[in-house]
Structures are given as structure tokens and as C-alpha cells.
Amino acid sequence: MDYKSFVEERFKDHPKRLRHTLGVYKRAIELGKIYGADLEVLKVASLLHDVTKHESDDYHIKMIDDEKILSSYPKPMWHAYSAAKLAEELGIKNKKIIEAINYHIFGKIDMEIETMILCVSDFSEENRTFVEANEVYEVSLKNIKEAYLLVIESTLNHLKKQGIEPVKEQKEVYRYYKEGRR
Ligand SMILES: [Fe+2]
Ligand SMILES: [Fe+2]
Numbered sequence: 001m002d003y004k005s006f007v008e009e010r011f012k013d014h015p016k017r018l019r020h021t022l023g024v025y026k027r028a029i030e031l032g033k034i035y036g037a038d039l040e041v042l043k044v045a046s047l048l049h050d051v052t053k054h055e056s057d058d059y060h061i062k063m064i065d066d067e068k069i070l071s072s073y074p075k076p077m078w079h080a081y082s083a084a085k086l087a088e089e090l091g092i093k094n095k096k097i098i099e100a101i102n103y104h105i106f107g108k109i110d111m112e113i114e115t116m117i118l119c120v121s122d123f124s125e126e127n128r129t130f131v132e133a134n135e136v137y138e139v140s141l142k143n144i145k146e147a148y149l150l151v152i153e154s155t156l157n158h159l160k161k162q163g164i165e166p167v168k169e170q171k172e173v174y175r176y177y178k179e180g181r182r
Helices: 003-010 015-035 039-048 057-063 067-072 075-089 095-102 113-124 131-140 144-161 168-180
Strands: none
Touching (some): 003 015, 003 039, 015 039, 015 144, 039 075, 039 095, 057 075, 067 075, 075 095, 113 131, 113 144, 144 168
């Protein structure tokens, strides 16, 4: 399946989302080459990572069968899980692709390199305008784990400023990589 055409069609009324998606794709391939990651996994995962972003709450509720996500994760995070489900429905069986889409927001403990690259690319693709994006990009060219930690630190700071409590898994995965430097 041509996933690029699929997202172009899906985002025909959301040009910014399409631009972001193609930016993530470009960044993910660039980093994937540096770190010897699976480029086919990165291609499909980056193109599909936000594919359900503009769907309704009802759509996400219908797609996500994990009650914990629906009850304890903020709604803006739901799209990652519904997008992974949609990918499965499209016939994608590669576990690395599904993991990368599922966990693209903050990663997971013992994640695949492709998942980490997608997290970093999502944050630092060329259309991102916040100052940390470029810093993360510069670091990502040398050390993907350091770049990933910067992404999570920046996200946690952002949540703190807004008075939003991060989800438990977000703090756990950060601690795991920060302390273990895995
Ligand atoms: Fe996303
Ligand atoms: Fe994204």
C-alpha cells in the first residue's frame, strides 16, 4: 500500500498536519540512516503516526480497546493508540511499526530504536517552531538517547507549566532512560 498517498488523502483538509507528517518522515529517515535503523519501519510508522489525529472522541473510543488509556490518558494522547489500531486494520503486522506508532508520544521502557527515532523526529521535524526543536535535532545527530531525554524533559516541563500531571508511564519511562542511560 502507498501510505504516502493514503495520508495525503486523509489529510486533504489538514495541510498543516500533512506538512508535519512529511516532516517527521523526512527526519525519521535521516536519523534512521545514522543509527542503522529499519528504514521501511520508520517510513510506514512516521507516515501513519498521526493519521487519526483529527478524528472524533467517539472514533477513538471505538478504536481503542484498552480501558486504561481511555480512562487515564488525556484525550490528546488517544490518537497514538487509535492510529496503531488503524495500522493493524490496514494489515500491518510488523511489531516494530505498531510499537513506534503506539508509543510515539513518549516512548516505552525497552523500546526499539525506531520508536525512539519517531519520538525524536515528531518533536524536532523541520516545521516545528519552538526553540527546543532545533536543539533536539542537533543532539539527535550525535546521540539519539540524549535527544530523546531532552524531548521528554521538555514535554514534562511544558505539562508542569500548564499544571497538567503527566501520566504514570511517562514518568516511569523517563526515569528508566535517565537513570539507566539505556
Ligand atoms: Fe502524535
Ligand atoms: Fe506528530
